[in-house]
């Protein structure tokens with residue numbers, strides 16, 4: 275009898291602990307001071323919540339794309355070229371995000387030196403198979419002078435809408451293109467002075483950096499979204515009609531589908547929802563990758579009676595926290611209560 279009840283208690287206690295881990299995962303993610311921290315704390319807390327074994331953290335964090343990892347990997351002699359390549363990417367994105375029907379499709383600066391523009395027609399071409407087909411206009415940059423810039427200006431005047439606002443866009447486009455050509459000349463000069471594999475390495479690192487940047491933009495948006503989610507679930511009077519929770523449950527019910535598989539020795543078993551490989555072999559959209567785990571964890575946390583009331587926001591620093599037992603523990607986050615010094619509680 276004693277044994278049976280102690281086993282039951284053991285299981286209950288473990289479950290109780292797991293829902294606290296799930297809550298911590300969501301709260302830590304929302305509280306993280308930078309997007310980079312949000313990403314790494316997500317993996318650390320997932321390891322605790324899903325009970326992943328030794329070696330997992332090292333493997334998952336070792337592969338996780340962070341600016342720190344980028345800095346540690348980048349060799350000193352590649353840095354200059356990588357910075358120029360990143361500036362090239364940035365300028366291209368500025369050019370192609372101008373409010374304009376003209377975009378820069380390509381520029382082969384180590385070959386023919388021809389700028390290739392794509393232009394959306396101002397009027398549909400009804401006699402064409404695709405009335406919205408873009409025209410391609412090529413402008414030779416050549417080796418000297420700024421004749422090409424006049425050609426681009428002429429193209430703009432012929433093909434862009436004739437409005438006063440477009441004058442500003444025209445000036446921006448010409449200025450950016452001037453910078454862009456000067457930049458690609460510098461890149462070409464460096465590329466011609468180093469072995470091709472060094473160029474290749476720099477290109478890989480620039481792409482890696484851009485990927486990290488895109489990832490962190492997604493993380494920052496998700497953090498914002500989750501701070502709103504937590505605030506709303508915490509404060510709402512009528513949980514049964516709360517649209518945020520209903521939306522989260524839609525995702526939860528989609529994510530929470532257990533699959534049964536056959537093991538090597540022929541036994542049927544239920545696969546865990548999130549295996550270690552989910553965190554070490556990333557696939558799919560960054561947004562969903564984080565969100566699905568956050569939704570699952572948050573709902574698992576809320577499923578345990580009384581947990582929602584333990585979700586609080588610190589009056590001092592605005593961080594979310596899960597209140598522990600006792601009255602004092604509910605008044606501020608652990609960090610702020612710690613700062614008050616020993617002896618002063620509550």
Ligand SMILES: [Zn+2]
Nearest residue numbers: 588591607610
């Ligand atoms: Zn606080």
